[in-house]
Amino acid sequence: MEATASGHFLFETALGVVGIAWTPRGITRLQLPGRDPADTERLLTAVRNGFPRPECTADARVRLERLLPPTIAAAVALLRRYALGEPVALAAIPVDLPYVSEFRRAVYRAARRIGHGEVLTYGELAERAGHAGAFRETGTAMGANPVPLLVPCHRVLAAGRKPGGFSAPGGVATKLRLLALEGIRLEAADPAQASFGF
The missing domain is CATH 1.10.10.10 (Winged helix-like DNA-binding domain superfamily/Winged helix DNA-binding domain)
Known part of the structure; x- marks a missing residue:
């Protein structure tokens, strides 16, 4: 994954609004749809396990899809296809889980x-x-x-x-x-x- 800024983004899928957060190394969090888009964002950006999540801060939100880093835009496209029932290779999307045992x-x-x-x-x-x-x-x-x-x-x-x-x-x-x-x-x-x- 190329060196890109960290951030988070919410996007519409056939399953509902999904949220992702990322660092330059990969996706750090994926939030399945909540009750509504605001709930999805709240769940995505909530502090969990006490780990710092600068990519989830309010000022790190990407609001326009055209501004996403290319690898993140490609991940969003794959997730949308998955939500439509296509058997896509989600394992190819890099993840970054530095605080995991x-x-x-x-x-x-x-x-x-x-x-x-x-x-x-x-x-x-x-x-x-x-x-x-x-x-x-x-x-x-x-x-x-x-x-x-x-x-x-x-x-x-x-x-x-x-x-x-x-x-x-x-x-x-x-x-x-x-x-x-x-x-x-x-x-x-x-x-x-x-x-x-x-």
Whole structure:
């Protein structure tokens, strides 16, 4: 990714308004649609885990799409195509997650290799990440994922192909919608599962 200024941007997709934030090294945060565009921006720019996010400050917002750095504009175009149901290679979009632990970095790398229309369980993902048996910790990592879609946490299921939880706005209903967009149909979640963040 070329050296560009940091910033954040909200854009319309077939799923609703999505927000992204970036540094010169890659996307640092992706926010799935909230209740409305203002909610999406609030969620995108909220301080999480105490980490500094200068790319999310009010003065870092890019308001005109034509002013986006070329690599960010290309990422926006791919995300719009994904929202229309196209099987695009979102794993090609660089991410920058400097405050993520090495365990989560390994889990996120393994998750990025789950292809469009494929699913794994938390246990299978833990094993692929080199941490066999760490399914709970893997679920927690998915629940804290700062870049959903780019790290496709919606493709990670609980044991028995149950949806598990989903921490994005809309919860499990959003997870099921994303999976359906990729041609995967699951039964609705048990209401007790919907409250979990993984």
